[in-house]
Amino acid sequence: MREPLSADEIDRIRGDFAILGQAVNDAPLAYLDSGATAQRPASVLDAERAYLETINSAVHRGAHTLAGLATEAFEDARATVADFVGADVDEIVWTANATDALNLVAYGFANATRGRGGAPARRFALRPGDEIVLTEAEHHANLVPWQELAATTGAVLRFVPVDDDGVWATDDALAVIGERTRIVAFAHVSNVTGQIAEVGRLVGAAHAVGALVVLDACQSAPHRPLDLRGLGVDFAAFSGHKMLGPTGIGVLYGRAELLDALPPFKTGGSMITTVTLEGAEYLPSPQRFEAGTQPVSQAVALAEAVRYLEAVGLDRIRIHEEELAERLVAGLEGIPGVRVVGPPSGVARSGLASFVVDGVHAHDVGQYLDAEGIAVRVGHHCAQPLHRRLGVTATTRASTYLFTTDAEVDRLLDGVARVRAYFGADGASR
Template sequence: MQRLRADFPLLDQTVNDEPLAYLDSGATAQRPSSVLDAERVFLETINSAVHRGAHTLAGLATEAFEDARATVAGFVGASVDEIVWTANATDALNLVAYGFANATHGRGGAPARRFALRPGDEIVLTEAEHHANLVPWQELAATTGAVLRFVPVDDDGVWSADDLIALLGDRTRIVAFAHVSNVTGQIAEVERLVEAAHAVDALVVLDACQSAPHRPLDLPALGVDFAAFSGHKMLGPTGIGVLYGRAELLDALPPFKTGGSMITTVTLEGSEYLPSPQRFEAGTQPVSQAVALAEAVRYLEAVGLDRIRVHEETLAERLVAGLAAVPGVRVVGPPAGVARSGLASFVVDGVHAHDVGQYLDASGIAVRVGHHCAQPLHRRLGVAATTRASTYLFSTEAEVDRLLDGVAGVRAYFGVEGSER
């Protein structure tokens, strides 16, 4: 662990005169030196526009750009034509939703008709979704007349595969859910849900933002139709995300961002588009970011995704058990003993999450506070906000223990010990 942590320059610092304990990787992970170096070397030596130049640097940049696509494709078991570069995961999910909308409005011709929605068609989501996997579907429903149906969560914020399957029917067209919840750490039964959705001829969209960085992921083997994840949560840079789609679906889905680089022919009257993935990559691309993301993938593969998963799940058990033992603290999500990803969100009775975060920050402990872009879930839980501690491959048991010691002192500091739940 000491050798691994030495790869991450940002971790070697103090915050408020205390050693930094970075427990906010669920929001943005830190980058190892090799990733920082990969982007810098690209920018210093071959930075150039891709797919459009005849000079040497343009050719080298294009090769690096497409090699990065191949690396990321291999990371999730996909082929290169199934990986689309996006600005982030939110952008990727919007790409799919607006592709459905364009198909509904007649764009894309006969191949796109499979995506067209009719009034009364159903989009199945869960109450636990990140806004990025909720708001685009709200917009799609509003413009097509489709109906949103929601899988309920229980008092701990957990939903069941049985409840989702019970909502599926002849009118179900889209099923969208997170592989791993960014609030509760719940891990979805993806393969079972995909089988049930496909049985009613629905397409499955997977939010893989909290799974791709933390556990082995083979998207074709899972059977999902589309999936999205982001670079900055998996040791890579901001400004780049990934959309996975089955090749035959991507080639049929109408694009919603248009312009240069994604066309074959343009006249004053109309345009024709390239096949996937270029048909979705209009304009100047995040080239250095793609190169850096590929290096992040190589780093993760060198460490081993199975090792990372086991390490984080062990830390999660320590987190949940320790938080549950603190009087006046409520942990949301799966109970102790049930598998979850390496994060835990919690409520401290009588103290707002923002105050909890500031108290911990004074001791050099970085956590996330707020509704984590999941307002409906927090509303169902009856709280305005939670505090979330999220671990990664570089997190240690000592950092978890520092967090637990800090949380144990919150209520006394704010003078609310003994208050009722």
């Protein structure tokens, strides 16, 4: 195992992020919201700007020099991202974001159920009573598309329950997966609790009954080594803006033979072989899913973000964040009137923690911390069913990344410790 990031290394990393050097509300910025959107280092910003200033052009279309160079940069970026997650280049599809990627898969199943895609697509067709297995902890992006698919096809949604801390058990998931299961979709890492799923056991159980596995990797791809082929999942999705890259680009991974058989749901130019007035024939993956003008400069920037992460080392980033998570959770658990959701201290989790402050709404907690220059996320984090199960409307979430320091976590803990008194929720008069 490689050594965790040293304090000197983190200081050097922070120097690559100009935004971290500013003051917010007359206090040094402590950015603890990378789980929503991560900041971008100078090299990523420079890579996109250099592309736009030197070779910006339409890809896979023009015959001139700039078009050729742009296409080469676009496809080199695909290869870089493919290597990053243990995939082949034809298994990586550019999308607008992870939500778009998950919708692509769900609507592909819907189109197959309607008879689109011919014989190769029949493996995706659903019948009334077929089951789609999810957990109660899913982000809306990995819930609502499957709700729509069930409503369209007559399939049934089955849910793995969570406990009072918002954590679900692998054994409970295995009990839900059965002979009628056709799809198993879950987050590798929960964006609310930080729980890390046992992917291998779930994949084995799903494949044993002929089901396909869809992995939401939004909170794992930026933070820990990821080998999608090694994990055995059939599809996976993640976003560029959570991993030092730009907004407007996401990634869908799919096993090549599945992508080549899945019917597209976005159609138009650049994804076809032949078009007549009566119909069209589609290219193989990945181009069959990339209709219209693509996010080319964003792909170039995302590839640079991948190179940055690889240079630091995803295993070292994972260790650093898990150590921060332990410091964060243990500290929050020690503050009276604060309840942390998710695994308790001492249990491995990703580098984030969501919590409730008794008597104080999460939005007020966030505003109090913001006044001290500490940026956190407040709300239901696009996971309303999970929060409803926890009996709260909202939580405050602090999330870390490779540039987060122990001192920033301690600033958060100090701020949270004063919140109840500030709002008079501790029973003392102000």
